[in-house]
Amino acid sequence: MSETERLLTIFFVPGAWHTPWVFDSVRSILSARGFETDAAALATAGSSDPDIGLHDDAAKVRSALTKLIDDGKEVLVLAHSYGGIVASNAVKGLSTTQRTADGLKGGISMVVYLAAFTIPANTSLVMAAGHSSFGGDQGPPDWWIISEVRVSLSLMTVAGD
Known part of the structure; x- marks a missing residue:
């Protein structure tokens, strides 16, 4: 692969009650094929704090995505189960199309919903x-x-x- 060609970074958003390790096997396979990967650790996973919820999960995912994108990376977000709701809340305004229009590099190229919830806003x-x-x-x-x-x-x- 030339220096101008770059594979997408694949960012995994787990479902409820899951931690990033659930994606370790597939991340290892993707890494061996040259893909950079990362996975979110949701604030709600393992928490018994009733004040932690969707907005906290979305903020954590958005923060992690922003770091990747600000490094100029194009990211494919793969969201599973409840992670689909989290991802939908986290990616607004981060698309490659929007960032290119703003004169910025990087962005979310695609969100893949893998057995995930997709529900209307609000x-x-x-x-x-x-x-x-x-x-x-x-x-x-x-x-x-x-x-x-x-x-x-x-x-x-x-x-x-």
Whole structure:
């Protein structure tokens, strides 16, 4: 590859409850093929603090992406599960198209949603699932446990008691 050709940097955004290590195997394969990779550590992963949420996750991802982009890198964001919501909130204004128009190098070339949630702006996952407390006509899946401060899951329900 010539100096003028550069592979995209691939940035992974994990789903809820996941840490960056879940992407280690695929990152190793991509690295062996010449791709630079990075993965987000979400603020909510492993946290029991009810004040930490989507906005904190999006801010962490945006900060990490901004560092890569400010180095002139073109980035493909690969978001999994809840990471799709995080990525959608984090990438606004960082596209290569926008940055080129602003006379800047680097940017987000593409966002890939891998088994990820894509929901309208200003909509929470609970709202998108049609929870009745938000005007929906159906409740969330049985394995969601919804309180005033968080959504968690019941492994017993998922596993089938």
